[in-house]
Amino acid sequence: MTNTLHRFGNxxxxxxxxxxxxxxxxxxxxxxxxxxxxxxxxxxxEYKPVNLGEGRHGGxxxxxxxxxxxxxxxxxxxxxxQAVIDGLDHPTTCAAVFxxxxxxxxxxxxxxxxxxxxxxxxxxxxxxxxQCCHHACIPRHSVGYSLGFEGKTEKLPNTQVMMLSTMCGxxxxxxxxxxxxxxxxxxxxxxxxxxxxxxxxxxxxxxxNPARAKRIxxxxxxxx
Amino acid sequence: xRINPDKCVACGNCTYxxxxxxxxxxxxxxxxxxxxxxxxxxYACYNGLSQEHLNPTFVRAIRKTFAALRIRFEPEPDxxxxxxxxxxxxxxxxxVRRAFSDPRVPHESTGVEGRGTEEVKTNDVSGRVQVGExxxxxxxxxxxxxxxxREIQVMCSALAKAGVAFEKKNPVxxxxxxxxxxxxxxxxxxxxxxxxxxxxxxxxxxxEEVVRLVWDVEKKLNTIVALGVGTRCDPDGExxxxxxxxxxLGYKLERAKTNIGLGRAVPASQPAxxxxxxxx
Numbered sequence: 001m002t003n004t005l006h007r008f009g010n011x012x013x014x015x016x017x018x019x020x021x022x023x024x025x026x027x028x029x030x031x032x033x034x035x036x037x038x039x040x041x042x043x044x045x046e047y048k049p050v051n052l053g054e055g056r057h058g059g060x061x062x063x064x065x066x067x068x069x070x071x072x073x074x075x076x077x078x079x080x081x082q083a084v085i086d087g088l089d090h091p092t093t094c095a096a097v098f099x100x101x102x103x104x105x106x107x108x109x110x111x112x113x114x115x116x117x118x119x120x121x122x123x124x125x126x127x128x129x130x131q132c133c134h135h136a137c138i139p140r141h142s143v144g145y146s147l148g149f150e151g152k153t154e155k156l157p158n159t160q161v162m163m164l165s166t167m168c169g170x171x172x173x174x175x176x177x178x179x180x181x182x183x184x185x186x187x188x189x190x191x192x193x194x195x196x197x198x199x200x201x202x203x204x205x206x207x208x209n210p211a212r213a214k215r216i217x218x219x220x221x222x223x224x
Numbered sequence: 225x226r227i228n229p230d231k232c233v234a235c236g237n238c239t240y241x242x243x244x245x246x247x248x249x250x251x252x253x254x255x256x257x258x259x260x261x262x263x264x265x266x267y268a269c270y271n272g273l274s275q276e277h278l279n280p281t282f283v284r285a286i287r288k289t290f291a292a293l294r295i296r297f298e299p300e301p302d303x304x305x306x307x308x309x310x311x312x313x314x315x316x317x318x319x320v321r322r323a324f325s326d327p328r329v330p331h332e333s334t335g336v337e338g339r340g341t342e343e344v345k346t347n348d349v350s351g352r353v354q355v356g357e358x359x360x361x362x363x364x365x366x367x368x369x370x371x372x373x374r375e376i377q378v379m380c381s382a383l384a385k386a387g388v389a390f391e392k393k394n395p396v397x398x399x400x401x402x403x404x405x406x407x408x409x410x411x412x413x414x415x416x417x418x419x420x421x422x423x424x425x426x427x428x429x430x431x432e433e434v435v436r437l438v439w440d441v442e443k444k445l446n447t448i449v450a451l452g453v454g455t456r457c458d459p460d461g462e463x464x465x466x467x468x469x470x471x472x473l474g475y476k477l478e479r480a481k482t483n484i485g486l487g488r489a490v491p492a493s494q495p496a497x498x499x500x501x502x503x504x
Contacts, residue, residue, distance in 0.1 A: 125480075
């Protein structure tokens with residue numbers, strides 16, 4: 001699935017959403033890709049991402065298979081980037097999510113200098129990606145435009161729900177969960193931070209952007 | 225996927241996390257139940273919910289007591305308190321559902337790993353889309369709607385009639401019994417999946433024609449279609465060919481995936497390791 005491409009929102013709404021991911025091409029450069037992908041994640045962690053992830057084990061917040069009942073009152077909401085790096089055991093797509101352009105630009109520049117030989121893509125607004133490339137003095141190689149959602153669009157929920165749920169392009173964050181979290185935050189039953197961690201745990205490759213999600217939830221409280 | 229009725233305490237958490245809204249509390253048996261035909265075997269419930277292993281009898285007693293006292297029972301919303309979900313052994317053709325819906329499994333049923341292919345993500349290495357070409361990803365079913373293969377069949381037939389080339393290493397193409405006509409296997413047509421991507425490549429001159437064809441066909445479908453259009457930039461990193469066509473067709477281009485060209489192929493003499501592609 002074109003997992004990060006079809007996030008719902010206008011260009012302005014991606015001002016805090018920069019997904020940079022590395023991928024090896026099957027049969028072309030996947031030999032010895034694992035240490036390079038791990039290096040990609042290690043470098044990303046230096047630039048204060050809001051999420052890190054890989055396709056097989058997920059992001060920096062993960063569900064627990066054996067949760068203690070008492071943990072309801074003290075659940076750890078801190079993203080564990082090191083667990084993502086240490087858990088990478090198979091060449092797959094690795095992603096870093098940033099909530100500001102400067103961090104994304106600096107990371108892209110550093111990745112160019114590291115010369116890992118992996119394909120690197122930036123998924124954000126078209127202008128945002130161009131600025132990252134300009135900062136790193138890289139001409140864009142290829143571009144894949146999202147033309148958005150068409151067809152039976154009457155089946156889709158409202159804008160805020162869509163902006164939250166499409167941040168997991170694999171579709172693991174359901175519309176209903178996003179809607180429930182908006183409602184719970186509005187009712188004061190959970191904080192935006194708590195609601196964001198619930199949704200993050202469902203994203204199976206770690207590209208969910210908790211910073212953008214928190215902003216969207218906050219805006220829902222403010223009635224924007 | 226199934227929910228063990230001996231374990232389920234009908235807390236309802238899972239009814240919200242199912243992307244297909246296929247889980248409900250059956251009022252007769254008072255247990256969460258899966259509408260089997262709507263379930264796409266994405267495993268969001270099994271993989272996404274944290275699991276506790278509480279005693280179901282104890283939890284039911286607590287819930288009953290709270291309900292009698294009109295006290296709201298409010299567990300964490302991303303937890304199954306009794307680990308009631310149990311994966312089924314999937315057989316053909318149902319296994320296709322999981323292959324197209326659970327992002328953590330490779331396409332065992334189709335022989336192709338990942339839901340799509342690498343498309344422009346590795347174009348700097350693969351050279352799949354060259355200057356003067358456009359690669360389309362036509363995705364069905366997401367977000368949160370799903371699609372049956374019989375609807376994808378309608379689009380494939382129309383594209384085939386137009387004489388476009390389907391990407392060979394694509395899971396949908398691998399399910400075709402006749403690629404020139406875009407005919408999918410008969411036994412999968414009723415299977416529902418989270419999403420599926422048809423990939424084609426055409427000369428840039430045919431961009432508008434393909435978009436208009438998709439517009440025409442998607443009106444007949446009972447699902448969502450998401451179009452992605454990939455192309456090569458010029459040596460300066462600019463893309464001045466396809467964007468104007470799309471804008472002329474009325475699209476406001478907001479978001480894109482940009483391959484920044486850092487990939488490098490290793491010499492062919494070195495054997496490549498097997499890998500799993502999970503699209504990003």
